[in-house]
Amino acid sequence: MEIRHADRIADALEELVFTGQFNDGDRLDEIRLAKQFGVSRTPIREALQRLVASGIAEQIPRRGVFVRQPGPVELMEMFETMAEIEAVCGRLAARRISDEALRELEEANALCREAVTAHDTDAYYRENERFHHTIYAQSGNSYLAGQALRLHRRLKPFRRLQLRLRGRLAQSMAEHEEIVDALKAGDDQRAASALRDHVGIQGEKFRHLITELRTAAQ
Amino acid sequence: MEIRHADRIADALEELVFTGQFNDGDRLDEIRLAKQFGVSRTPIREALQRLVASGIAEQIPRRGVFVRQPGPVELMEMFETMAEIEAVCGRLAARRISDEALRELEEANALCREAVTAHDTDAYYRENERFHHTIYAQSGNSYLAGQALRLHRRLKPFRRLQLRLRGRLAQSMAEHEEIVDALKAGDDQRAASALRDHVGIQGEKFRHLITELRTAAQ
């Protein structure tokens, strides 16, 4: 046996929820999933526990586990929280960042720019992630960085949506450069607000998308 | 059966770890715990999964679950993160707080003061918690408030230590009043830095305690 079934299944289920294979409120049927994954209920239950712990699903005692997709309100709250946490990371990083990390940010930005012109969205996502993860790490606080990573990962599927908006990629690039400038200058206030705005705008754009979809559906 | 064994056991184990019944690196033996709690391994394993998910323990595949007490470095990082998150809550609350909540903060502070003079530490802890939880809630962002609560709860056993320091309670009270003043004035910057300092000092005091204990032990 390669690795633990429970871990593999938890990752798979997480992916299924994130890619929208399940709707909000869907019950995660243990027996059905057990058959589907070709295992017994035991590893399925362990996987479900993990989903519940990470907030992807909710458990109602003696009723089952139900997927819990964040609604528009909670998503906006999560984006606002992400913006504030990134701002904190930036504020701390402005005073603690290493020259090497600054070079890495510039490199990631350069590759991002290339990806934009080449319309290579995968590369863009990859370098964009590297950019943000570097800032988290350079906060000099690995606990904080861990929390930032967690939320960043949670919001990933939703961030991808708004990045599809026309002109958003170019705007995002400009914001990245402002962030690097502030970090270079060691200006913690400016770094914080640049990052807060950068992520905050993502939330805003996302809200627009939501309301558009909602009105279109009616 | 009242409630789920797994949940009850998870709470109990959490409490045991927090109160220092287990040392860092101790293996949480499934069979021993099963006997101890008078249940089978199944609910024990579910409880252990919850501890792992909340970062209280670590799982090494096919080796077992080991308690993972944060070391001095990680604790300082957690205090710093708490300080920053509280600052964020304060910044947002300064613009969003209701009159009723302001009154609640003042009431909690008044009761805190009474508790200090009466040397009623339990009452102090209770009202102190109410003070902070109110600020989290008044950030107007329930996701953020939830994250703040989580970390606050995680740090609880360590915060209690530093509050025992001479003069700390009175100082803490003064800080609380400064925070309320800033919130009343709607001054988000001042509220943020007052809260950041208030919690940051706790981390500092805690660090002193640690180093003192360390030198005393040598």
Add this chain to the structure above:
DNA sequence: AATCACATTATTGTATACAAAAAAGTTGAC
């Protein structure tokens, strides 16, 4: 005595069995 190979034991991870509770279905009165 130290070390390596091998056998034994212990422990984790998974499967299955069972108990208790909830959901679904059925019957009967109105």
Add this chain to the structure above:
DNA sequence: GTCAACTTTTTTGTATACAATAATGTGATT
């Protein structure tokens, strides 16, 4: 036809059984 009480089925939660891997012990060899 509707509703309520009861029965059946389904599903969760827990116990136990089994399989696979890691830890431990034993003995031969140097």
